Amino acid sequence: MVSVQSFFAASNVLIVAGKGGVGKTTVGAVIAFAAARGGCDVLLVELEGYVNLELLGLGSLGTEPQVAAEDLLGAGAGKLEVTKLHPDEALADYLDRSGMGPIIKTFSRTGAVEVVVAAAPGLRDLVTLGKIRQMEEAGHADLIVVDAPASGHALSLLTSAAGMADSASSGPIRQQADQALAMLGDESRCRVMLVTLPEETPVSETVETAFDIEDLVGVKLGPLVVNGLWPDIDGLSDAVAESAGCESKEIGTESAGNATALQAARYRLARTADQQAQVARLLTELPLDQIHLPQRFTASLGLDDLVTLADAFVASPAVVGGRP
Amino acid sequence: MTAVPDTETGSGWFSDHRVVLCLGSGGVGKTTVAAALGVALSQQGERVVVLTIDPAHRLADALGVDKDLGNEPHKVVVHDNGGELWATMLDPAETFEAVVREESQSEDQAERILNNRLFRNLTRSLSGTNEYMATERLHQLHSDLRFDRIVVDTPPSRHVLDFLDSPGRLSRFVNHRLYRTVFAPQGVLRTVSVGARLVLRLLGRIVGSRLVDDVVTFFANFEGLDAGFDRRAVEMNRILEEETGFVLVTAPRRQALEEADWIAKNVERRVGPVDALIVNRTCPVAPASPISADAVDEDGAASADPLAVNLAQLQALAAHEEAMVDEFVVSTGGDGAAVIRLSERARPVADLQALGELAAELFG
Numbered sequence: 001m002v003s004v005q006s007f008f009a010a011s012n013v014l015i016v017a018g019k020g021g022v023g024k025t026t027v028g029a030v031i032a033f034a035a036a037r038g039g040c041d042v043l044l045v046e047l048e049g050y051v052n053l054e055l056l057g058l059g060s061l062g063t064e065p066q067v068a069a070e071d072l073l074g075a076g077a078g079k080l081e082v083t084k085l086h087p088d089e090a091l092a093d094y095l096d097r098s099g100m101g102p103i104i105k106t107f108s109r110t111g112a113v114e115v116v117v118a119a120a121p122g123l124r125d126l127v128t129l130g131k132i133r134q135m136e137e138a139g140h141a142d143l144i145v146v147d148a149p150a151s152g153h154a155l156s157l158l159t160s161a162a163g164m165a166d167s168a169s170s171g172p173i174r175q176q177a178d179q180a181l182a183m184l185g186d187e188s189r190c191r192v193m194l195v196t197l198p199e200e201t202p203v204s205e206t207v208e209t210a211f212d213i214e215d216l217v218g219v220k221l222g223p224l225v226v227n228g229l230w231p232d233i234d235g236l237s238d239a240v241a242e243s244a245g246c247e248s249k250e251i252g253t254e255s256a257g258n259a260t261a262l263q264a265a266r267y268r269l270a271r272t273a274d275q276q277a278q279v280a281r282l283l284t285e286l287p288l289d290q291i292h293l294p295q296r297f298t299a300s301l302g303l304d305d306l307v308t309l310a311d312a313f314v315a316s317p318a319v320v321g322g323r324p
Numbered sequence: 325m326t327a328v329p330d331t332e333t334g335s336g337w338f339s340d341h342r343v344v345l346c347l348g349s350g351g352v353g354k355t356t357v358a359a360a361l362g363v364a365l366s367q368q369g370e371r372v373v374v375l376t377i378d379p380a381h382r383l384a385d386a387l388g389v390d391k392d393l394g395n396e397p398h399k400v401v402v403h404d405n406g407g408e409l410w411a412t413m414l415d416p417a418e419t420f421e422a423v424v425r426e427e428s429q430s431e432d433q434a435e436r437i438l439n440n441r442l443f444r445n446l447t448r449s450l451s452g453t454n455e456y457m458a459t460e461r462l463h464q465l466h467s468d469l470r471f472d473r474i475v476v477d478t479p480p481s482r483h484v485l486d487f488l489d490s491p492g493r494l495s496r497f498v499n500h501r502l503y504r505t506v507f508a509p510q511g512v513l514r515t516v517s518v519g520a521r522l523v524l525r526l527l528g529r530i531v532g533s534r535l536v537d538d539v540v541t542f543f544a545n546f547e548g549l550d551a552g553f554d555r556r557a558v559e560m561n562r563i564l565e566e567e568t569g570f571v572l573v574t575a576p577r578r579q580a581l582e583e584a585d586w587i588a589k590n591v592e593r594r595v596g597p598v599d600a601l602i603v604n605r606t607c608p609v610a611p612a613s614p615i616s617a618d619a620v621d622e623d624g625a626a627s628a629d630p631l632a633v634n635l636a637q638l639q640a641l642a643a644h645e646e647a648m649v650d651e652f653v654v655s656t657g658g659d660g661a662a663v664i665r666l667s668e669r670a671r672p673v674a675d676l677q678a679l680g681e682l683a684a685e686l687f688g
Contacts, residue, residue, distance in 0.1 A: 019350060019351065020349055020350015020351045021349065021350045021351010021352060021575070021580065022351060025579065050579060050582075050583075052578075052579065054578070098529070099529070150350050171529060172529070197351075199672065200385075200672040200674070201385070201672070202351070233630045233633055233634050234630060235630040236630040236631070236633075236634055238630075239629065239630045239631045240631070243631065258631075260609070260610070260635065261631040261632060261634070261635040262631065263609075264609045264631075264634055264635045264638045264639075265630075265631050265634050265635070266670075267608055267609070267638070267670050268634050268638065270670030270671060271670045274670065274671050274672070297637045297638075297640050297641040297644070298640075298641065298644045299576050299577055299578060299641070299644040299645045299647075299648045299649075300577075300578040300644065300648060301578075
């Protein structure tokens with residue numbers, strides 16, 4: 001299992017990005033948990049404001065980092081801590097420290113933030129990146145997993161540093177931007193992992209985002225996580241073909257239960273075929289290793305799903321084998 | 325705002341509203357639902373335009389339109405009963421340019437605003453700009469007599485409700501006290517007040533002095549336009565409050581339902597209860613009752629009939645979904661909103677026929 005550990009040790013920060021609804025938050029938690037189980041001390045940073053408390057076995061999450069899934073992480077495992085980071089708060093803090101405190105106090109905090117964001121749109125993202133960089137440099141955790149905002153916003157988060165470096169030729173902003181660029185450009189410090197579903201629209205958006213990220217940011221992309229793959233059931237298509245044969249011979253004798261099972265099987269086979277086609281399309285359109293995570297047959301993931309998904313994650317050739 | 329449905333799945337739930345606004349978090353199929361609503365209404369003989377803000381060309385995909393949609397509405401289909409389906413995709417820059425040209429007192433003023441870097445930042449990057457442009461575009465389409473009904477697909481956004489806050493956004497921005505203090509109106513042009521120098525110097529230290537110059541120029545150029553933007557904001561708010569039906573789209577997953585619940589409560593607080601809840605992408609198999617013990621066991625059923633294994637898994641999924649959706653409907657949909665479930669398709673909805681099937685499910 002040495003190579004699993006080297007996968008998680010390959011960079012200090014993993015930014016998990018993807019379009020809304022693909023399970024990005026879940027995958028972030030799975031990666032963080034798998035890494036902790038592999039012996040890393042992990043900090044999971046939620047940027048979206050949404051934390052899947054049940055998946056992590058948490059009752060609530062306040063402003064302080066909180067230890068998660070402790071019972072599942074035994075001897076030899078690292079610590080998993082979860083924390084939230086609010087971009088607006090980060091910016092307000094930054095303005096405070098930059099000598100704008102009196103102005104922020106005079107006007108409303110949100111108002112001041114809104115105005116500054118309008119004057120310099122990349123600043124909030126840059127300050128957020130700066131916070132992540134500070135966490136990385138402080139070295140409190142071996143690995144920082146960042147649950148980034150949905151695609152478009154993730155891209156603006158990642159491109160903010162280059163944008164601000166262009167518009168500010170000197171001063172504290174330029175310094176912030178340069179430091180952020182140094183982190184993003186160094187794969188031993190930071191990688192981005194994209195998450196997608198094996199479906200038409202998410203796949204198209206992922207391909208677009210992947211190229212944008214490489215072109216505009218120059219950050220190293222880790223393996224692509226394909227989430228929600230329906231597991232194959234051995235013999236399902238044969239069983240459908242067989243039943244369909246009986247159906248045509250003995251019309252009217254088929255029980256209602258059988259018809260339902262047959263219908264469900266056809267749906268499953270069509271879904272699975274479409275998923276496989278999308279996986280194949282991803283392979284041709286994106287030169288990235290893939291990590292496949294299985295669909296769970298529940299509407300609400302819990303700790304047992306976290307374990308199952310983490311098992312699937314570390315069993316993936318893209319993790320165990322490493323990249324040649 | 326409080327249209328009570330005559331049947332659970334009838335079209336009564338938004339018959340009074342000229343505008344139908346689809347809200348929801350990412351990945352729930354909002355764009356597809358908006359397109360299906362457009363198809364359904366056009367089949368009933370209405371002239372419908374679907375406005376999408378989606379940059380991923382999904383509406384064009386869903387409508388089977390090959391070329392990229394632009395700001396100018398594209399006629400997708402005409403029915404025998406006179407119904408028409410149109411589709412248009414928001415072009416934020418083009419929309420705002422039209423607004424600025426309309427409101428400016430001279431060609432010169434319009435050019436100065438359009439060429440200002442802060443303005444370009446505003447139109448491109450300000451959080452909520454897409455939403456703001458969408459309300460401006462909605463305003464334009466609202467006065468276009470070619471359309472009986474406007475279906476709006478809102479952008480997936482960090483703050484879904486940005487759309488509802490959008491109408492006054494620019495006015496609020498321009499009238500922000502920070503700017504009011506810095507740029508005290510003096511004569512025709514606003515000049516920098518003496519007390520504001522410190523503020524500007526601090527701001528310049530943070531965002532760069534070039535940007536501060538842009539800010540000063542921008543507000544000088546904006547002179548006289550605020551009244552027009554205020555008026556538009558009032559009109560757009562009226563449309564949202566009086567002529568708009570709200571359709572909340574969600575999916576049977578915990579995160580999507582929690583976000584939908586939050587959206588519903590906030591929409592209600594601002595403009596009134598949502599008119600319809602659409603739970604999209606539900607498992608297309610009836611749930612088992614009770615859930616059999618081995619239903620969730622994915623690996624231990626090697627000896628069983630593969631058809632039964634699959635059925636049990638799908639029934640378990642359906643049962644989980646139903647329990648979760650029921651809870652959501654009780655907590656979110658208590659005010660007589662229509663509740664419609666749309667089942668997941670095995671293949672992507674990519675043509676008018678597939679949209680027509682969804683439309684048929686929408687109207688029962």
